[in-house]
Amino acid sequence: MLTPFGVLEMSRGATDLQQLWLVFGRSRETSDFIVDALELWWNERRPVHPDVRRLQIELDNGPELGSSRTQFLKRLQEFADRHGLEIELVYFPPYHSKYNPIEHCWGVLERHWNGTLLETIPTALSWVGTMTWKGLRPIVRELTGTYERGVRVTGATFRALAARFERSATLPKWSLTIKPNAP
DSSP states (O other): OOEEEEEEEEOOSSSOOEEEEEEEESSOOOHHHHHHHHHHHHHHHGGGSTTOOEEEEEEOOOTTSOTTOHHHHHHHHHHHHHHTOEEEEEEOOTTOGGGSHHHHHHHHHHHHHTTOOOOSHHHHHHHHTTOOBTTBOOEEEEEOOOOOTTOOOOHHHHHHHHTTEEEOSSOTTTEEEEOOOOO
C-alpha cells in the first residue's frame, strides 16, 4: 500500500515555477503523515526558496486536513513556529477539487502509469519519477513511518492554539492563517 501526497510549487512571478514534489508513505493518510510530508518537502526545498516567509497551501476539504482538525492544525502550528513561517490554508469547497492544481497532477500520473505492473514499491516509485508535469520530472520521496488514525488534541490545548489562528472575516470556513510565534 502506498499513500500519496503532493506539493505543487507555484510561484506567481516572472518565472512561474511549477515544480511537482511527490511523497509516498506506506501507512495511512493522517494529519501526522501530511504534516511530516510537508516537513520533508520544506527541509529539502527551503534552499530553493530562501526568501519565503509565507506559504499559501491550497487544500481540499479531506477528512484529515479540514480547518477544524485539531491534530492537523496543532502540527501545522508547530511547523510554522519551527520555521518562522506564516501559513495560509485555503480550502476548496466540496466538489470543487477540479480547481485545485495538484489534482491535475494526479490525473497525469494515472495516465502515465496506466497499464503498468506496479508489483513492488520501488517499481512504483521509480515509475512515478518518469512522468512529466509541464516539462519537468517530479521530485519523488518516500516516508516510511507508521501513522495512527484518531490522534486528537484535548479541547483546552486546542483552544489555546485556536486563539493564534486568524480566520478570514468573509470566508472563515475556507481560509485560515497560522502565524508563527515571535522569536
